[in-house]
Amino acid sequence: MPDISILTEADLRALVKLDLEAVDVVESAFRALASGEVIMPPILSMDIPAANGEVDVKTAYIPGFDGFAIKVSPGFFDNPKLGLPSLNGLMILFSAKTGLVEALLLDNGYLTDVRTAAAGAVAARHLAPESVTTAGVIGTGVQARLQIEAAHLVRPFERVLVWGRDAGNAKKCAADLAESLGIEARVETDPARLVGESQLVVTTTPSRAPVIRADWLHSGLHITAMGSDQPGKVEIDPAVFGRVDAYVPDRLSQCRTQGELRAAIEAGQVEVGTVFPELGEVIAGQAQGRKFASDITFADLTGTGAQDTAIATHAVALAVTAGAGSRIAS
Known part of the structure; x- marks a missing residue:
C-alpha cells in the first residue's frame, strides 16, 4: 500500500497562495463543469442548531484529474466566545484510479478560503x-x-x-x-x-x-x-x-x-x-x-466540490515539488 502524504495548515499556507495561479486553477474547475462530464453529487449539509453550527461535505470527480477530493467543512459560529475559530475542516485526496487515500490535507478551512476567494475572482474576471x-x-x-x-x-x-x-x-x-x-x-x-x-x-x-x-x-x-x-x-x-x-x-x-x-x-x-x-x-x-x-x-x-478537487490537487502537486509535508504508512 502506498504511503499517505500529510499536509498541515502551516504546510499549506506556505505552499498555496491566493494568486493568479490559484484563480486559474479554480477557473479550470468551472470550465470542466461546463463539459457535462464532471461527477458532482449534491452537497451533504447538516445544521446543528443546538451548537449554532453547520457541516457541509463536498466532492467531485473531474475527468483527467489523477485524484478527487472529499472536503468536510464545519462552521460553529459560537466558537469565538470560546477563543476558537468559527470555521475549520479538512480535505482528503483519493486516487481516481484505485480509490486509495493519497493525501490528508489538515487545512482547517484554509484551502476552502482560498478557493472561495478565487471563485470570486473568476466571477469578476468574466462578469465585472x-x-x-x-x-x-x-x-x-x-x-x-x-x-x-x-x-x-x-x-x-x-x-x-x-x-x-x-x-x-x-x-x-x-x-x-x-x-x-x-x-x-x-x-x-x-x-x-x-x-x-x-x-x-x-x-x-x-x-x-x-x-x-x-x-x-x-x-x-x-x-x-x-x-x-x-x-x-x-x-x-x-x-x-x-x-x-x-x-x-x-x-x-x-x-x-x-x-x-x-x-x-x-x-x-x-x-x-x-x-x-x-x-x-x-x-x-x-x-x-x-x-x-x-x-x-x-x-x-x-461553492462546488469541483473547486475543492481542483485546489486540493493543486496543493498536493505543489507539495510534491517542494518536498513538503510528512508521510505515513497506510
Missing part, C-alpha cells in the same frame, strides 16, 4: 465591467478581506468601501485591506451608498435577510454573492432578479436549493424551472454573461 475604480464589500470577516484581495488581482481598482453591522470590525477590515493592497479603503456607513459608488460589490455575510436591495442597483454594476451556502440564508433582495441583465450561478441545481436563486423562487420572483447559464458555461464561451458595459450582472456562488 472591464474598468473598475471602486469596489465594495458587505461583510467584515476573513472572506470579506480575501474576496477583495482576489478581485483586485483581476480588476485592479483604486478604492474599496467596507460596510459591516459592527463599526469596529468594519474599520479593522478597511485598515487591513488598505495595508494589504496599498489602496484607499474606508468604511461606508450606508450600504446603499456603497453599492451606488461601486462598480463591483461582493457580499460575504451569513445573513438571513437581504443586505442589498433592488432599488440600489445601477448601470454597469456587478454583484458577487457568496454567503448563501445554506437553505435559509439570503443576502440579495429577490426583486434583484427582475433588474439584472445576467444572473450566473456557479451550479444551477445547488443555487435552486441553497443560493440566492432559492430565495427568489420562494418569493415568486423566478419560476422554478427557469434555466440560467452557469459560470463554467460563460468561461467556456458556451453562454454570454456581460454583453455591454452598462449591463448589471450578478454571480451566485454556493
